[in-house]
Amino acid sequence: MELTEDDVLEILKLFEQSKFDFLQLEQGERKITVSKGGYRPPEAALAASRGTAQATAQATAQATAQATAQAAAAPRPSAAVPPAPAETVPMPAGLQPIPAPMVGKFYAAPSPSDPPFVTPGTHVAAGATVGLIEVMKVFASIKTEIAGTIERILVANGEMVEQGQALFFIKPDAP
Numbered sequence: 457m458e459l460t461e462d463d464v465l466e467i468l469k470l471f472e473q474s475k476f477d478f479l480q481l482e483q484g485e486r487k488i489t490v491s492k493g494g495y496r497p498p499e500a501a502l503a504a505s506r507g508t509a510q511a512t513a514q515a516t517a518q519a520t521a522q523a524t525a526q527a528a529a530a531p532r533p534s535a536a537v538p539p540a541p542a543e544t545v546p547m548p549a550g551l552q553p554i555p556a557p558m559v560g561k562f563y564a565a566p567s568p569s570d571p572p573f574v575t576p577g578t579h580v581a582a583g584a585t586v587g588l589i590e591v592m593k594v595f596a597s598i599k600t601e602i603a604g605t606i607e608r609i610l611v612a613n614g615e616m617v618e619q620g621q622a623l624f625f626i627k628p629d630a631p
Contacts, residue, residue: 459483461592468594490558491619551607553622554600560589562598562623564613572613574606574624586624589617604628 459467471479471490478491556562564572564587574586580600587598608625611617 459486459488464488465592465594468591468596472594472596548607548625551625551627552602552604554586554598554624554626556589556617556619556621556623557596557598558589558591558619560591560596560617562611562613562615562617563588563590563595564609574609576606576608578606580604580606580626598623600626602626602628 467479467481467488468490479489481488564574566573566588572587574580574584580586580603582600582603584600585597586600586606588595589598590596604626606624607627609623610625611621611623617623
């Protein structure tokens with residue numbers, strides 16, 4: 457039995473509603489990996505904590521090559537190939553990043569005619585929606601984990617982002 461686009465959409469919908477932070481599903485040559493809340497699988501977190509940029513770059517290159525090969529072998533288009541790694545933005549002191557929960561297209565507002573969720577200087581509560589990520593016509597909210605003031609927006613509306621990429625810098629409220 458092969459996964460259809462409707463199957464994938466249903467999986468993404470159920471995942472978004474679940475308490476899971478990470479899901480990796482393999483069926484034959486197809487592989488679906490999703491996460492939320494900036495979660496990184498243990499091997500990625502370990503590589504990052506050791507500062508092994510080379511290992512991370514190799515893993516990203518291998519994953520991109522594998523995704524490209526899988527997409528080429530698929531009888532019809534499936535999920536988009538992740539974008540190339542974004543430039544690393546230095547984090548100013550006293551600020552924390554709000555990362556992308558998954559690969560997809562970033563949207564600053566709920567619709568083109570609506571104002572953005574946040575702008576620099578906007579104060580947000582913990583759990584507030586600050587943007588959206590769209591994957592295969594399914595939208596997932598980007599939420600803050602802390603209360604604070606949005607200091608900087610690092611991506612443009614409609615830009616492709618990768619999982620864990622910093623989208624905003626927030627200045628946390630004083631404890």
